[in-house]
Amino acid sequence: MPAQEAHVSAARHFTADLLESWSIPQDERDSAVLIVDELAANAARYGHECMTLQLALDHHVLHIVVVDSGADVDRPSHHIAPDEHGRGNGIVEFLAQSTEVHQAPEGREVHACLQPGSTGQ
Incomplete structure (x- = not known):
């Protein structure tokens, strides 16, 4: 989808609907939706053209991957208040139980893993 703020809500809704169809409990769904919201918002802010959301449930572990077409960015934008970055x-x-960030040929990949039943470390 385009890396634009307007598409962040579409990513959230897609995630909520898919996880409900997978019978993920409400609390874990809420955590996953919040993770997707944050990662998609970052992709929309720093991605250049597009972002991709991947969700997979494997052996009771939810894998969330957001890829954007931007460069690896770890510094705040000049128009974001320092205490908010x-x-x-x-x-x-x-x-998430684990997170990883990789710079891939297609852009920045952010992976987050959730194990339903153990959110909020």
């Missing part, structure tokens, strides 16, 4: 990453790290 990084809050979303902190939320993702708190809710």
